[in-house]
Amino acid sequence: MSKTKDNEAPPVIEINAEWCKGCSICIEYCPQDVLALENGIAVVVNLDDCNRCQLCDYRCPDYAITVK
């Protein structure tokens, strides 16, 4: 089920592949399993479940992920 409320625009997750070092912290600690590793870079695989908690952004050491 989507975590986005009906009156809300869906979240936008931006990943900067140039800055991502593939440490996997965002993937491991995402409470909704939104992210995965592909070719050594984090990618969004399950946007519907994102609840905008921003823990990926808080814990990304490389400023490579933002959630809006």
Added chain:
Amino acid sequence: MDNFDYTTFLREKKFPLIWCAGCGHGIIMKAILRAVGRVGWDQNDTVMVSGIGCSSRMPGYVDMNTLHTTHGRAIPFATGVKMANPDLHVIVITGDGDATAIGGNHFIHAARRNIDLTVVLLNNTIYGMTGGQVSPTTPRGKKASTASFGNVEAPFNISGLAQAAGASFVARGTAYGAVQLSKYIEKGLLKKGLSVIEAMSPCPTVFGRRNKMKSPVEMYDELRDQSVPVKKAATMSEVELEDKIVTGVLTDVDKPEYTAEYAKLIAKLGGSA
């Protein structure tokens, strides 16, 4: 949800960061920027001063007034900046080696003097940049390039050292608990007097790999499992707290601040600053 746009504080031309994959330093830098954003400081009135080491590369990436100084001497440079311009907000970035080995005396005397600086001490328990030598905070038994069979020395308790030396605000957080860490830093920024925020930062490359932690995530799991909030720690015995990281605000007291006392003395003698 935090809508603060920390990118206004970044020198994006310098990116990607020099720090290794999974290093906690970038997380701690972001916790600092979010805290500065919440207190609303102008980047032109804020100064970031660092010494030497992995952590001390931080000012290179931050768009404030920045100083990358000599080994162990971030606090003396910052003291000079603050004494000359008491209205500036001064943040010191240092590491366990920088602040408690070569810069150990500067660290304890800044705490004794209680000068209004915010010291964010990134503790990765190793000398990362130079290849993983034992630092004053390497835990007993852990391996380092200068301790192939395990470290036989006892580590410094940095927060305890700052408390004993007289800092008016001391807190400890971790890169895993980035949200809480940012709140401790915010309190430290607002405190008039010396604030020390000890931020535990995993070093996957030269500490983790030598100590059987194969991935950065394993190190963050360990930080999470070792962390004990200060209130809970008060109910635990010394044996139970061995190998634990006590997190939270450890000291928050008001006492005379150095630049204010200095200004008072100048006024008393009829001079002007």
